[in-house]
Amino acid sequence: MVRSELRLMSLIWSRLVQLTPPDKLTLAVNGPTSLPPAPVIVNAPLLGGAFGGKATILTEVLACLASKAVGGWPVLVALPREEDLKTAPVGPGLQAHLRLGATRQGRLTAASMQFWLDSGAYTDSAPRMGRAIASGCTGPYRVPNVEADIIVAYTNHTYATAWRGFGHLPFTFCVERMMEKLADRLRMDPLELRSRNLLQPGDTSPSRVRLTVANLGNPRRCLERLKELMAWEKGIRTETTEGNIRAKGAALFWKTSTSDPNAASSAILHLNTDGTVSLTTGAVELGAGTKTALAQILADALRMDVAKISVRMDVNTQTDPIHWKTVASLTTLMVGRAVQEAARDVAEQLKQVASIILRCPVEDLEVGDGQVYLRADPGAHVSWSDIAQGYTYADGPAIGGPIAGRGAFIMRHITPLDRWTGEGRAGPTWTTGAQGVEVEVDTRRWTYRVIKAYSVIDAGRVINPRGARGAVTGGMAQGLSVATREGVSYGADGRFERDQLRLYRTLRIGEEPEEYVVDFVESDAVDTPYGLRPLGEHGVLAMPAAFANALSRAKGSPFDRLPITPEEVWRS
Amino acid sequence: VIAQSFSYHRPASWDEAAILYAEEAKTGGTPMYYGGGTEILTRARLGEVAPSAVIDLKGIPETRELSRRRGNLVLGAALTLAELSDSGWSLLAQASGRVADHTTRRQITLGGNLAGTVFYRESALPFLLVPTTAIVAGRNGTRRVDLAKVFEEGILTLNDGEFLMALEVPLDRLPERSIAIKRTRLDWVDYPLVTVALAEKDGEWIVALSGYLDRPFRAHAVERSLNDGMGTLADRIRRGVEGLPEPLSDVHGSAAYRRFVLGWALEDALNVI
Numbered sequence: 001m002v003r004s005e006l007r008l009m010s011l012i013w014s015r016l017v018q019l020t021p022p023d024k025l026t027l028a029v030n031g032p033t034s035l036p037p038a039p040v041i042v043n044a045p046l047l048g049g050a051f052g053g054k055a056t057i058l059t060e061v062l063a064c065l066a067s068k069a070v071g072g073w074p075v076l077v078a079l080p081r082e083e084d085l086k087t088a089p090v091g092p093g094l095q096a097h098l099r100l101g102a103t104r105q106g107r108l109t110a111a112s113m114q115f116w117l118d119s120g121a122y123t124d125s126a127p128r129m130g131r132a133i134a135s136g137c138t139g140p141y142r143v144p145n146v147e148a149d150i151i152v153a154y155t156n157h158t159y160a161t162a163w164r165g166f167g168h169l170p171f172t173f174c175v176e177r178m179m180e181k182l183a184d185r186l187r188m189d190p191l192e193l194r195s196r197n198l199l200q201p202g203d204t205s206p207s208r209v210r211l212t213v214a215n216l217g218n219p220r221r222c223l224e225r226l227k228e229l230m231a232w233e234k235g236i237r238t239e240t241t242e243g244n245i246r247a248k249g250a251a252l253f254w255k256t257s258t259s260d261p262n263a264a265s266s267a268i269l270h271l272n273t274d275g276t277v278s279l280t281t282g283a284v285e286l287g288a289g290t291k292t293a294l295a296q297i298l299a300d301a302l303r304m305d306v307a308k309i310s311v312r313m314d315v316n317t318q319t320d321p322i323h324w325k326t327v328a329s330l331t332t333l334m335v336g337r338a339v340q341e342a343a344r345d346v347a348e349q350l351k352q353v354a355s356i357i358l359r360c361p362v363e364d365l366e367v368g369d370g371q372v373y374l375r376a377d378p379g380a381h382v383s384w385s386d387i388a389q390g391y392t393y394a395d396g397p398a399i400g401g402p403i404a405g406r407g408a409f410i411m412r413h414i415t416p417l418d419r420w421t422g423e424g425r426a427g428p429t430w431t432t433g434a435q436g437v438e439v440e441v442d443t444r445r446w447t448y449r450v451i452k453a454y455s456v457i458d459a460g461r462v463i464n465p466r467g468a469r470g471a472v473t474g475g476m477a478q479g480l481s482v483a484t485r486e487g488v489s490y491g492a493d494g495r496f497e498r499d500q501l502r503l504y505r506t507l508r509i510g511e512e513p514e515e516y517v518v519d520f521v522e523s524d525a526v527d528t529p530y531g532l533r534p535l536g537e538h539g540v541l542a543m544p545a546a547f548a549n550a551l552s553r554a555k556g557s558p559f560d561r562l563p564i565t566p567e568e569v570w571r572s
Numbered sequence: 573v574i575a576q577s578f579s580y581h582r583p584a585s586w587d588e589a590a591i592l593y594a595e596e597a598k599t600g601g602t603p604m605y606y607g608g609g610t611e612i613l614t615r616a617r618l619g620e621v622a623p624s625a626v627i628d629l630k631g632i633p634e635t636r637e638l639s640r641r642r643g644n645l646v647l648g649a650a651l652t653l654a655e656l657s658d659s660g661w662s663l664l665a666q667a668s669g670r671v672a673d674h675t676t677r678r679q680i681t682l683g684g685n686l687a688g689t690v691f692y693r694e695s696a697l698p699f700l701l702v703p704t705t706a707i708v709a710g711r712n713g714t715r716r717v718d719l720a721k722v723f724e725e726g727i728l729t730l731n732d733g734e735f736l737m738a739l740e741v742p743l744d745r746l747p748e749r750s751i752a753i754k755r756t757r758l759d760w761v762d763y764p765l766v767t768v769a770l771a772e773k774d775g776e777w778i779v780a781l782s783g784y785l786d787r788p789f790r791a792h793a794v795e796r797s798l799n800d801g802m803g804t805l806a807d808r809i810r811r812g813v814e815g816l817p818e819p820l821s822d823v824h825g826s827a828a829y830r831r832f833v834l835g836w837a838l839e840d841a842l843n844v845i
Contacts, residue, residue, distance in 0.1 A: 080617070445836050485758050489823065497823050505759055565758055567829045 040064065044284050044315040051478075051537075052162030055327050056089045056124045082499040090488050091163030092129055093118030094170035098178045101145075106188050108197045110145040113137055115171060117152045120159030126152050129160070129167035131417055132258040135207040135426040136168065139175040140219045140254040141197040146206050148422070156494060162327060164478060165537045168255045169544060170562075176251035176545035177560055180552065190549065191232060191250055195223055208423040214526040217458035217533060219252060219432035221521045225456045226250060226434040229517055237553050243443055246451070249550025250436040251542035256427030257328035257534065261414040265331075266321035267338040269298070269346050269405035271388035272310070275370045277302065277346070280312040282323030283335045288536055289467040290331050296463065297336045297529055301343035303368030329536030332463070333428070334409050336529035342407030353387045353400040412527075429525045431533045433457035435476070435542040437513075441554040446570040448551065450480060450513040453543065457518075460525040460533030468535055473516045475539020481507035483544035485563050574616040582628040586635075586709035586737060589627050593733050594711050596625045605629055605735045607650050607681035610672075611688050634707070634737045635683070643743055644705075649683030649736040653695060656682060661698065661741075666752035667769050667782075668695040673761045683736040687728040690763075696723065696788045697752060697769035700780040702745045710734035726787025747771035747778075751845045755837050757824045765825045766834045770841040779838075784819045784830060791816060794838065809838050 042060075059077045066075040079088060094117050101110035115133055119126035130150040137148045163169070183190035198219050203211050227233070236248040270278040279298055285291045291311050299306035312320070323335055351365040354372035358365070358380055366375045373381035382391070392398040417424035436454035441447075453476050462468045485505040489497045498504040518539075524531035548559045557572040579596075583589040589605070596603035601624035604612060615621045629635045635650035638659060647659060654677045657665040671677060671685060671694050680688075685695040704719035710733050719739065722729055728736060750771035756762040764783030771778050777798040782788040793815030797808045819830040 082618075445833075502763070503823055505757075505762065508759065508761065511759060567757065567825050570829060570832060 040317075042315075042317040046313040047285055047287060051164040052166065052327055053089065055325065056159070056161045058088055081501065085488075085499045085501075085504060086158060086496045089120070089124065089159045089161035090157075092126060092160040092167055092170060093157070094133075094167070094174070096171070096174035098174060100143075100178055100182050102182055102186065104186065106183075106186050106193045106196050108141055108143045111138055111143045111147070113146070113148040115148070115150045115174070117150060117167070118155050118157055118160060119152050120155060120157045122159040123152075123154075124159055125161040125166075126159070128258050129162065132167045132426060133171045134417060134422060135205065135209075135258070135424065136254060136256065137171065137175070138206050139172065139179070140199050140216075140252055140430075140432050141179070141194070142199050142203050143197075143206075148206065157490065158488065158496065164475065164540045165255065166258060166328065168253065168537075168541050169479070169482065172251065172253045172542050173545045173548065173562060176253075176542060177548060177552075177558070179251075180249075180549045181558065191223060191227055194252055195220065198223070206422075207417055207426065208421075209425045213523060215256075215429045216254075217430060217432045217460065217525070218521055218523040219254065219434070219458065221523070222432060222434040222456040222458055223252065225519055225521060226436055226454055229454050229456065229519060230436045230438070230452075240440065245441045245443060245554045246438065247441070247550045247554035248436060248438050249546045249548070249553055250434060250454075251545035251549055252432070252434050253538065253541035253545075254430045254432040255329075255534075255538060255541060256430045257330050258426045259328060259330065259411055259414055259428070260324065261411060261416070263324035263330075263334070263414070264408065264410040265323045265334040265338045266406065266408045267294075267335060267342040268321050269339075269342045269407075271346065271350075271384060271403040271405075273385050273388050275383070275385040275388070276308045276310050277304070278310045278312065279339070280320055281335050281339070282315055282317075282321050283331045284315055284323075284326040285313065286326060288471050289464060290326075290335075292467065293332045293463055294335055294339050297332075298339050298343055301340050302347065304370060308370070328427070329431070329534035329538065330428075331536075332532065333528050333534055334411075336532075337409035338407040340407065340529060341409065342405040344405075345407060346403060346405030349403045349405065350384060350387055353391055353403075354382050356399060357382050357387075357391055429460075429528065429533055431458060431460075431535060431538050433538055433542065435479075435546045437480075437543065437546040437550045439547070439550045439554055441551065441569065445566075447566045448554075448569060450484075450547070452515045452517060453480060453513045453546075454517045455519070455539055456521060457535065457538055458521040458523055458533060459535045460528065461522050461530040462520050462535075463530060463532055468520065469518050471536055472518045472539035475537065475541075476516055476518075476543055477507055477512055479540040479543025480513070480547060482540070483547040483563060485565065487563050574613065576616075576622060578623050579625040580628065581625060582631045584631050584633075586632050586714065586735075589629060589632060589735065590709060590711045590733060592625070592627050593735075596627075597733065601625055603627055607635075607684035608652065608679040610676060610679050611684065611690065615689070629683070629735060630681075632737070634709075637738055640743060644740045645743055645746070647682060647739045647741070649686075649738055650681045653677040653680050653682065653685060656695070661746060663698045663701075663747070663750040663752055663769060663771065664695070667697045667767065670752075670754040670764075670767070671695065682739070683728070686723070686736065687730075691727070691786050692764055692767070692782045693727065693788050694752075694754070694764065694767050694782045696726070697767065697780040697782055698750075699723075699739060699741070700788065700790045701747065701750070701769060701771050701773070701778050702741055705740040706736055707738045707740065708734050709737045716740075726785075726789055747773050749845050751841050753837050753841050753844070755833050763824055765830050766819075766837055768834070768837045768841050770838070770845060772845070777842075781834070784834060785817060786820060798838075798842075805839070805842065809835050812838070 063077045097114045099112040102108050130152040134150045183193040201213050238246050268280045295309045347367040350372050351362045355362045370384050371381040389402045390398045390400045415424045434456050438452045440449045491497050525533045552558050581592050593603045603625040604623040606626040606628045630650045635648040637648040639646050653668040656668045706719040752769045754764050754767040766784045767782040769780045779791040779794045781791050794812035797812035819827045821827040
């Protein structure tokens with residue numbers, strides 16, 4: 001029993017420390033006025049992850065204050081499961097009142113939108129999530145006239161934070177349910193309606209960002225590919241021989257990050273005499289293979305074997321370079337850029353020293369396969385390992401010195417939304433996608449079964465195909481979990497009802513669909529490593545909407561609340 | 573984690589266990605008998621119980637018996653629910669085979685399930701349908717008692733210091749046709765909205781339910797309407813469900829939904845059997 005409790009705490013610890021920048025901690029611990037700030041050093045172990053749940057701070061502050069109170073001795077803060085569920089931040093609650101205007105031909109003309117976001121008892125992430133919802137409120141559709149109010153309200157609920165998608169899952173649910181209702185009203189195929197209204201390069205986003213292929217991607221190809229995979233044309237509602245109903249549902253999403261305008265990352269490289277390169281970044285591994293992707297990017301940039309890259313796995317904020325936060329599916333994009341720049345820095349330094357040894361101009365040299373060589377005559381070369389920590393001539397003297405590379409990246413053109421016009425650019429690039437669900441509904445018992453789930457996502461460029469597929473599939477499972485059973489609730493007396501995992505249900509192995517179908521579209525995002533788009537949270541985003549659309553079609557009555565349990569199906 | 577110290581005993585005989593209990597209680601202690609320990613762990617963690625001593629019953633041979641003896645099926649109270657699937661009694665295997673998850677069923681014991689505070693106690697359902705003798709041990713020796721007498725409230729109720737050693741069911745009274753069906757909110761592993769145990773005895777249906785009320789019980793109203801032969805099967809089910817007390821309404825499902833689920837669970841059970 002002791003062992004399992006320790007494991008629980010190390011899990012909490014790893015989840016807690018990874019995302020919070022130390023300056024935020026310092027501020028929280030010392031308050032804005034007390035000077036000088038006590039240094040806060042955060043050690044993040046290799047693996048953690050809370051799908052954004054630790055973008056807020058909670059126990060860190062308690063631990064620092066408690067430690068301060070006992071003269072700096074180490075203290076341990078641990079939340080038992082019940083306290084963790086009740087007091088640590090939860091995903092955001094959202095309600096919306098939406099009105100869409102369209103022509104009879106199914107062209108959207110106007111949208112009037114009100115979103116109420118339940119912030120819980122503290123502010124923290126909720127206002128930024130409100131901003132995220134505002135900047136993407138229409139979904140990936142062209143709406144010439146948009147009015148949107150996002151009201152972030154304090155309530156007596158547990159406070160809200162990022163939960164895989166930073167507000168995008170619930171608002172996508174609202175918007176995509178509305179598109180479905182509109183299609184029903186127009187007696188139009190729901191994907192045809194979406195297709196007629198897709199945003200295109202040259203349009204502007206709801207917050208008036210000019211859209212290009214680079215920042216928007218190709219939602220149309222995602223939609224078309226989804227239709228193919230789902231055999232949409234073969235029918236979207238059929239009766240089985242047992243009298244059950246099978247129905248398909250689909251939904252689209254788009255997401256960009258809601259970054260700080262000065263969000264930045266850096267990377268540091270050290271060359272070792274055995275020809276290996278040490279890679280240090282501030283990115284925390286969440287299990288998505290971020291560190292692997294960064295090593296792959298570095299191997300490609302230096303044209304070397306990835307096995308010769310030694311990756312620093314944990315993160316120490318005292319010695320390691322900064323990374324804004326491991327959130328927003330931006331780590332590969334941001335830190336990847338920093339790694340590429342650091343690789344160029346190293347290559348330049350290698351060439352500098354090699355040009356002296358090989359007695360040639362720097363521009364004539366190339367770096368690769370552990371060598372610096374003359375482009376015109378690769379036989380004239382010097383090996384990295386001989387330069388890594390200074391080159392020593394045969395007769396004794398040495399030149400150069402230890403080589404370390406440094407790369408940095410900072411966001412470009414991000415602006416806050418204007419207070420009066422709502423204009424502003426929230427993130428660097430969108431990731432768009434189309435998702436689908438096929439369900440079978442038992443018409444006697446009103447139970448259901450998810451048969452297949454589909455995702456087609458414009459990833460810009462897929463760097464690690466199996467990693468990408470895994471991240472998306474995991475997201476789809478999580479999305480189905482939210483669609484069917486997850487969620488907190490409060491009793492009539494206001495008490496938090498689901499403070500144990502036996503009451504807070506999640507999808508288990510064996511309760512998943514028969515098949516997850518995942519495919520990618522690639523349209524160059526430009527100015528990102530290899531043209532990739534953020535890809536991490538996205539598998540989750542439109543699953544609940546697609547599920548609700550399928551179920552609404554099967555039952556013939558609308559499902560506009562999450563989760564949708566069989567009891568809800570029976571009641572409707 | 574249990575944040576207090578306690579003593580652990582593993583007696584090898586029932587009288588030793590009873591003495592340990594009595595002595596611990598006499599010196600002001602708060603002993604608890606221990607079968608699988610799942611509730612002691614979870615409740616102690618929440619501060620709901622604080623035993624000064626736990627007395628492990630699994631070392632007592634009678635509590636581990638699984639045999640057919642003198643026309644009886646004998647089931648030791650410390651058999652785990654996982655082990656009950658080897659009892660050869662399919663109704664018991666079905667009813668107890670969906671409690672918690674497999675890992676936990678390898679811990680939870682038959683006696684613990686009947687005496688536990690988690691009120692579903694699905695292992696009790698088969699014993700509500702057949703005459704069952706409970707063999708109880710305590711400071712004053714062992715006694716044999718009709719299980720119905722010590723399970724009137726839907727929970728095992730013994731005198732202080734007593735514990736259940738085994739259950740005995742006459743083999744010739746085991747129903748030939750029977751089934752247990754569990755229905756949850758959604759998940760395979762979850763508490764029941766209702767678990768139906770249905771059997772045929774002397775040409776009549778007998779029914780016991782768990783999850784419907786805050787205790788397992790014999791559903792006499794359902795039995796009467798199923799057996800009176802009046803109207804269609806659907807009618808009889810509806811009347812039977814209406815004749816029961818108001819069901820639970822909680823985070824797992826509303827009362828109205830429980831009634832609906834019970835209706836088709838009965839229908840399913842009757843179809844499958």
